[in-house]
Amino acid sequence: MxxxxxxxxxxxxxxVTINRPEHGNGMSDAMARELIQLLDRAHESSDLVLLRGAGADFCIGRARDPNRPAPSPDAYERREEYDVIFDCYRAIRRCQVPVIGVVQGRAMGFGTAVVALCDVSFASDAATFNIPEMGHGIMPTMVMSALFDRMNRNAILWMTYSREFIDAQRALQYGLVSTVVPADRLDQEVQDFCAKLAASPRPAIRGLKEYLRSAPDMSEQGAVDYARSLHAMVNTAGAMKNSPQR
Structure with missing residues (x-):
C-alpha cells in the first residue's frame, strides 16, 4: 500500500484515510485500486470501515496518476480506462461490512459519489458538496451511477446542471449524507457511533447490508419473502444468542 x-x-x-491533503485528497486510479482491495477484504479483519480525508477536505474528485499517458481517443479503449472508478463504486456497495464516511470539508465529483455510496455518512456542518464535471466539459454519468438510487432525480440534476456547492444541511435533505454535526463534535460523534456499531451482532449488520443490496430490485413479494428468510436465518445465528430477544 x-x-x-x-x-x-x-x-x-x-x-482508511485519503492522504493527499495538499491536493484536496484527489483520488488517483492507483489509489482507487488500493481502496478496492481494502474494501473487498475488510470483512476478514473488521466489523466496519471508517473512511475519511486528511486535512481540510474529504475528496475534491479524481486526480491523474503521475506520468500517465493522455487518455485514448478511442471510445472503447477509454471506456476500459474508466472501469477502475466504476469498480471502486461497486466495491463500496458490495463491501460485506458497513462503510462509514466522514466529511469535514469539500466533497466534489468522485468525492460526492463516495459519500453517497457509504452506508452511513457523517458531515461536519462546515462540509460542502458539488458535482463540477459539466463545467469541465464532462458529462457526469460516472458520478450519477453512484447517485441514482441515493438521491431523487431533481436533486441530482440540479447539482449536475448548476455545479454549485451545497451545504451540509441541503446534502442531508437530498439524502446525500446521514447526519450533520457541529465541526467541533464530528470526531466524538463518529467515535460514539462506531463503538455502538462494533458492539452490534455481526450477523445482523451483515444481514442488513445484504438485504438492502438486493431487496430494492425485487418485486414486493420477493422482498417480503427474502426478509422472512433472512429474519429467520440471522436471528437464530449463534452470535445473536446473547442479544435481547425481539
Missing part, C-alpha cells in the same frame, strides 16, 4: 492511503486497524474498525 502507498502512503496516499493511510490504513490503521483499531480493534474491529478499519481506518
Amino acid at each position: 502507498s502512503n496516499e492511503l493511510l490504513v490503521r486497524q483499531d480493534g474491529a474498525v478499519l481506518h
Whole structure:
C-alpha cells in the first residue's frame, strides 16, 4: 500500500484515510485500486470501515496518476480506462461490512459519489458538496451511477446542471449524507457511533447490508419473502444468542 492511503486497524474498525491533503485528497486510479482491495477484504479483519480525508477536505474528485499517458481517443479503449472508478463504486456497495464516511470539508465529483455510496455518512456542518464535471466539459454519468438510487432525480440534476456547492444541511435533505454535526463534535460523534456499531451482532449488520443490496430490485413479494428468510436465518445465528430477544 502507498502512503496516499493511510490504513490503521483499531480493534474491529478499519481506518482508511485519503492522504493527499495538499491536493484536496484527489483520488488517483492507483489509489482507487488500493481502496478496492481494502474494501473487498475488510470483512476478514473488521466489523466496519471508517473512511475519511486528511486535512481540510474529504475528496475534491479524481486526480491523474503521475506520468500517465493522455487518455485514448478511442471510445472503447477509454471506456476500459474508466472501469477502475466504476469498480471502486461497486466495491463500496458490495463491501460485506458497513462503510462509514466522514466529511469535514469539500466533497466534489468522485468525492460526492463516495459519500453517497457509504452506508452511513457523517458531515461536519462546515462540509460542502458539488458535482463540477459539466463545467469541465464532462458529462457526469460516472458520478450519477453512484447517485441514482441515493438521491431523487431533481436533486441530482440540479447539482449536475448548476455545479454549485451545497451545504451540509441541503446534502442531508437530498439524502446525500446521514447526519450533520457541529465541526467541533464530528470526531466524538463518529467515535460514539462506531463503538455502538462494533458492539452490534455481526450477523445482523451483515444481514442488513445484504438485504438492502438486493431487496430494492425485487418485486414486493420477493422482498417480503427474502426478509422472512433472512429474519429467520440471522436471528437464530449463534452470535445473536446473547442479544435481547425481539
